[in-house]
Amino acid sequence: MHVITTRLTEQLGVSVPLLNAPMTPQAGGRLARAVSEAGGFGMVGIDGTDRQEDIAEQLAIIRDGPPVPFGIGLVAWAIEQRPELLDIAIAARPTLISISFGDPAPYVSRLHEAGIIVASQVQSRDWAAVALEAGVDILVAQGTEAGGHTGSVGTLPLLQIVLEMTNRPVVAAGGIASGRGLAAVLAAGAEGAWIGTPFLLAEEARNSAKARERIVQSSETETLYTSVYDRLQDMRWPEEFRARAIRTAFGAEWTGREELLGAGTSARATFERAKAIEDFDVAHLYAGQSVGLLHAVRPAAAIVAEIETQAEQLLERW
Ligand SMILES: Cc1cc2nc3c(=O)[nH]c(=O)nc-3n(C[C@H](O)[C@H](O)[C@H](O)COP(=O)(O)O)c2cc1C
Structure with missing residues (x-):
């Protein structure tokens, strides 16, 4: 039974207050669908270098089959270079679109008119102010512990700063990989967690066995x-x-x-x-500091369930 409800679970129509981060290319349709079917909120990442056919293929996986809520993650400066990426994302009719790493202001009213909730990852007080001014619905406080592109402020100080700036829903990202992390950010006042690195070890992620092995070892x-x-x-x-x-x-x-x-x-x-040749002694493998907590490849549903159950047990004490 799902017992943690927050403004996020109500807003997104899900039963677990966590989203898988829109990692490109690792978070495709299969991962997003598996996370949503497990009660979380699945997100598909779109990158500025993605080909339209590949994007269509990934979005079809989440859209075909039994309906589940899902979101799409975009990068602001990539939309500037390729405006069609936003058109494709809107046409897929997701519940939520995130626009991060730049000012989402030019796109917010169009998304709202289409009935889509807008989120943005913010990495500092200044970026939080930009997102608030732009009118985004959900702020994602993304700390430097995160894998992939991020800022330089830690998740906890950033989360406290952003929570003091607004009453809009705030979600925490960066370094959250267990129910302990989820319970901590919920207790601090966040509405949920935006989780990337742990899902690199989900069976449904779009990465290789070699990449996963390296993550397990790190x-x-x-x-x-x-x-x-x-x-x-x-x-x-x-x-x-x-x-x-x-x-x-x-x-x-x-x-x-x-x-x-x-x-x-x-x-x-x-x-x-x-x-x-995926020689990860030289080639890059984006991952966050939570790699230290990750030991095995598992179905995404097992990751969601474990985080949820542990968070519930910890929060019950309160
Ligand atoms: C491999 C990888 C790729 C990522 N790609 C994107 C992306 O394309 N767009 C985006 O908004 N965030 C991207 N992120 C950042 C995530 O959205 C998120 O902030 C981060 O994964 C959360 O921290 P964690 O990795 O510690 O869980 C990526 C993260 C990783 C690990």
Whole structure:
């Protein structure tokens, strides 16, 4: 029986106050469907480099079959470059769309007119103010513990700051991988948790056995916050958003010296080769500090159930 209800569960029509983060490309239709069927809120990530056919394929998986609530995650600066990404997302008729890493203001009224709830990940007081001004419905306080692109403030201080700024629903992201983490952020006043890294070990995630194995082997001290991989791939991420990846000697060597990684360099050739064969001693593997808590590949439903049950047990004491 599901016993934790929050404004988030009511707003999204789900029974567990957690969402899987829209990780690209790992969070596709299968993962989102499995999370939603388990009572959470499934999200599909869309990236600026995704081909339209691939996006359509992933969205079909969540839309075909028995209806479940789901969301789509987009990146603001990618929509600026490819406005059709937003059209595709709206046409899929999700319950929620998140627009992160930039100002969502230009898109909010269109989404509201389509009856879609708008969320945005924020990484500082200033970004929270931007999201509030834009009129987003749900703020996701994303701490630096998170895997993938993020800011530099820890989840707990950021969550407290954002909660003091608004009465709108706030969800916490970054480093939450157990019922302890979910219970902690709910007790602090968040309406739920936005969870990425733990779902990299879900059977339904779109990643390889090799990637999962590396995540299982990594500890909480073995991540690196860097823009090396954006530079190596000519991705135009704003400077303030670096990405958290599994630490490697290669990544550490170039962090802080990213300007030396331009086209034609031997480091780029090494990286390209490693990426092609998934040599994760060089190629990037985005993951957050919660890797230290992750030990096995499991169905997404088992991850959702374990987090929910533990959070319920802990919160019962109150
Ligand atoms: C592999 C990976 C890819 C990600 N890709 C995206 C993305 O495309 N868009 C987005 O808004 N957030 C993305 N994120 C960030 C997540 O939305 C979320 O903030 C983060 O996973 C939460 O922290 P956690 O990893 O500690 O659970 C990604 C995270 C990971 C680990």
